[in-house]
Amino acid sequence: MIPLIDTHAHLTEEVFRTRIDDVIERSNARGVAGMIVPGYTRDACFDAVRLAGEHPSIRAAVGIHPLFLTDPVNSPATDPIDELETLIDRTGVIAIGEIGLDYRHASADRDAQRIAFRRQLDLAMERDLPVILHAVRAEADLLDILRRYSGIRGIVHRVSCSLDAVRQLMKLKLFFSVGPDLFIPGRSRLHELVRVLPDDRMLLETDCPFSRGLRGDPSGPWDLPDVLEAVAGLRGDAPETLAASMNGHHALFGCWSQGRDVSTVC
C-alpha cells in the first residue's frame, strides 16, 4: 500500500507531547508515513515548528485559528499574526494554517475573523505557501474572500460545506480533506460529498485528538487507514487503488510528499 499522509494532526496537544516517538512509530506501522501538524494559537505554532524541525515525517503549518484570535495563550504583548512571519522560514513549515472563519457562536466577532483571515491569506500569497482552511457555517464569506485571491492554493480541512459551495471552491482549484466525521451517524451530506469529489482533489486527515467518530482514546494519525477504508467503501473503490490516486499532496506540498517519500527534508 502506498504510504499515507495525515494532513491534519494536532500532535502539539498534551496527550501526544511526551510520547511523540511512539506516536510516529505507531502511525508508521499502520502505513502513515507523514503528518502535517497545524498550529492554531501562537504556542501551538511554535510547538508545531519545533516538531517539524526534529522529525522528518512531521511538517508544520503555522496560522491563528478564527476561534483563537484573542486567546490568552497568545502573548498579549505581540500580534500573533505578525509573529507568524518569523516562523515561516523555519525548516519544515509547508503551509499557513489553520486559518479561516467560524461562525458557530452567535458572539463571534465576524469582522475580526475576516480581517485576520485576509491578513493570513495575504501572507500565504506573498510567500507562495498553501493554506489549510477551517470553515464552519461561513460558506458565503469564505467564497467571497477566497475569490479575491486568484491562484491561492489550499485545503478545506474537515470539509462540511454544501455540495454547491464545494463546486464553487473546486473552481478555485482548492482541495478537500475528509476525516473521521464520516463515522458520525447522520452525516449523509458528507457521504454524498465523498462520493463525488475527484480523487486528485481529496486528501485524508484525522484531526486528532479532536476527532469525533473514532473509538480510540486518544485518536491519532494511526487511525488514518480506517478513514481511507471508509472513504473507499463509500466510493466503491479498493483502498489501495484510492490511496494511489489521491495525489493532491504533490500539488500542494511539493517534494516533501512526492512519492510520499517523507524522509527527505526539502
Ligand SMILES: [Zn+2]
Ligand atoms: Zn484542526
